[in-house]
Amino acid sequence: MAPSAPSSTAVVGEPGMSDEIAWLAGLSPWPEDGFGLDRMKALLSALGDPQDEYPAVHVVGTNGKSTATLTIEQILLANGHSVGSTISPHIRDWSERLRIDGRPGDIAAALRHIRPDAERIGATQFESMTAAALWAFADAQVDVAVVEAGLGGRLDATNVLRSRVVLLTNVGLDHTDVLGETVEEIATEKLAVAHTDDTVVILPDDTYRRFVPAGRIEFGGALEAAAAFVGRPVVLPQPVSLPGRLEARPGEIRDGAHNPDGISWLLERLPAADYTICASILSDKDVDLMLARLATVGSRFVATGSSNARALTAADLAERARLCFADVEIVADPSAAVDRAHALGEPVLVTGSLYLLADLEAAARR
Numbered sequence: 001m002a003p004s005a006p007s008s009t010a011v012v013g014e015p016g017m018s019d020e021i022a023w024l025a026g027l028s029p030w031p032e033d034g035f036g037l038d039r040m041k042a043l044l045s046a047l048g049d050p051q052d053e054y055p056a057v058h059v060v061g062t063n064g065k066s067t068a069t070l071t072i073e074q075i076l077l078a079n080g081h082s083v084g085s086t087i088s089p090h091i092r093d094w095s096e097r098l099r100i101d102g103r104p105g106d107i108a109a110a111l112r113h114i115r116p117d118a119e120r121i122g123a124t125q126f127e128s129m130t131a132a133a134l135w136a137f138a139d140a141q142v143d144v145a146v147v148e149a150g151l152g153g154r155l156d157a158t159n160v161l162r163s164r165v166v167l168l169t170n171v172g173l174d175h176t177d178v179l180g181e182t183v184e185e186i187a188t189e190k191l192a193v194a195h196t197d198d199t200v201v202i203l204p205d206d207t208y209r210r211f212v213p214a215g216r217i218e219f220g221g222a223l224e225a226a227a228a229f230v231g232r233p234v235v236l237p238q239p240v241s242l243p244g245r246l247e248a249r250p251g252e253i254r255d256g257a258h259n260p261d262g263i264s265w266l267l268e269r270l271p272a273a274d275y276t277i278c279a280s281i282l283s284d285k286d287v288d289l290m291l292a293r294l295a296t297v298g299s300r301f302v303a304t305g306s307s308n309a310r311a312l313t314a315a316d317l318a319e320r321a322r323l324c325f326a327d328v329e330i331v332a333d334p335s336a337a338v339d340r341a342h343a344l345g346e347p348v349l350v351t352g353s354l355y356l357l358a359d360l361e362a363a364a365r366r
Contacts, residue, residue: 020111021094024132027125039123040157043131046117050138051145054084056161057229060149060190061169063262068169068222069148070099070240075226076144077102078237084137085146086130089354091243091256092361098133100140110136126150127157134160144229154192166194166215167201167225168208170261187211199228244357246270251346252338256354260286263293266351276300277325278341279352280317280334282310287320290352295324300344302329304337306355335363 031039044051057076059069066087073085082101090096095104110132118128130150137145149158171187191211194200198215201224202208209217218224227234241247246269247254257266258281275298281287294301303318305311312320314332321328327344331337334356341348350357 018108020108020115023115024094024111024125024128027123027128029125031122031124033122035155037155037157037159039121040127040131040160043114043117043121043123043127044134044160046121047114047131047135048138050135051160052162053138054142054145054162055164055229056145056147057165057167057225058147058149058158058161058163058193059167059169059225060153060156060193061167062171062186062190063257063259063265064169065148066242067240067245068167068225069146070242071222071236072146072167072226072229073099073102074238074240075223075234075236076146076229079226079230079234081143081230082141083144083146084133084140084142086133087148088126088129088150089358091354091358094129096243097129098136100136100142105133105136105140107132107136110139113139124157130157149190149193152186153190154188156193159193161193163193163195163198165199165201165225165228166191167222168203169221170203171208184211199225201225201228243361244354251342252348252350254350254357254360256357257290257351258282258285258353260289260293263290263351267293267297270297270349271347273347274298274345275347275349276302276341276344278302278304278337278348278350280304280306280311280314280356281352282308282355283312283316284310287312287317288323291321291324294349294351298349299326300341301325301327302331302337302341302344304330304334304356305332306334306353306359308353308355311353311355334359 059065069087073083076083085099098105098107114132147158149156188211194215196214200212200215201218204219244256255266257263277298301321303314305314314330318328318330331340
């Protein structure tokens with residue numbers, strides 16, 4: 001069953017966070033009474049159903065959703081629309097999850113508004129964040145919302161939108177414990193958000209046509225999804241860059257690739273070099289396949305952990321990495337692990353988990 005849960009948990013210990021964001025960060029991403037849309041619909045009803053005040057572009061898929069969401073945002077802005085957008089997870093701070101016209105929205109004010117009802121209903125972290133964003137978009141009177149799904153689609157908290165366009169970025173074998181064990185099952189869960197009046201944009205190879213339950217099908221990606229909303233051909237004003245997505249730093253590249261497909265996407269775009277790899281990986285991923293693919297770009301590996309409870313310990317990750325890498329070290333603290341990777345030899349590739357990248361950002365601000 002697909003959950004109404006986020007693709008991340010809170011980044012703990014963010015310096016200077018407001019009371020509202022501290023409250024949000026302290027909420028559980030996982031509901032105690034099972035997954036479903038009842039809580040989300042009840043919360044939005046209490047808020048006056050703000051999601052009905054504007055049309056939406058709904059972005060679903062396994063990888064690349066955040067980049068696609070902000071790409072569509074930028075195109076719609078360039079075409080004269082007022083745009084609200086929300087992505088997950090965040091890397092640097094919670095403000096990444098609520099944007100109005102390409103700039104951070106007042107997340108604290110939005111959380112203050114929704115908090116009483118969210119507490120009364122027992123909303124999860126992702127449900128509360130999503131409701132805050134949807135309310136903020138209505139309050140700002142946006143023309144359109146571009147919304148990234150958290151996990152899956154059918155029972156995801158974002159499956160409440162008055163969507164006009166649905167974009168499927170891709171489908172991979174990720175979160176198989178909740179979405180299904182085959183690509184077909186996962187595609188069905190993700191595309192269940194499509195409605196009769198939607199334009200559904202899917203990959204050009206026609207693989208997923210038979211899983212679209214309703215709507216008019218077009219082929220392409222973020223550019224085509226934006227064009228479907230605008231009703232005419234569009235261009236991207238400038239490339240979109242996000243923290244933790246092929247992020248270049250001195251002697252280092254950071255990318256939150258967290259499953260085999262994400263690793264493959266990264267390796268296709270990575271500048272050729274002999275990398276020292278610093279990684280943390282969640283235990284529910286295909287760890288061995290990820291490690292095997294990473295070993296094609298370097299023989300030195302520093303295993304570390306992250307604040308996510310599902311992360312492999314550095315020792316456990318190192319044990320599995322020794323099957324692929326000639327030189328493996330264990331450094332449990334993420335910041336110290338990155339430092340050690342630089343000492344072993346640059347360039348360094350920091351990857352395997354968005355939680356790892358978020359932990360590094362939080363540590364740097366302390």
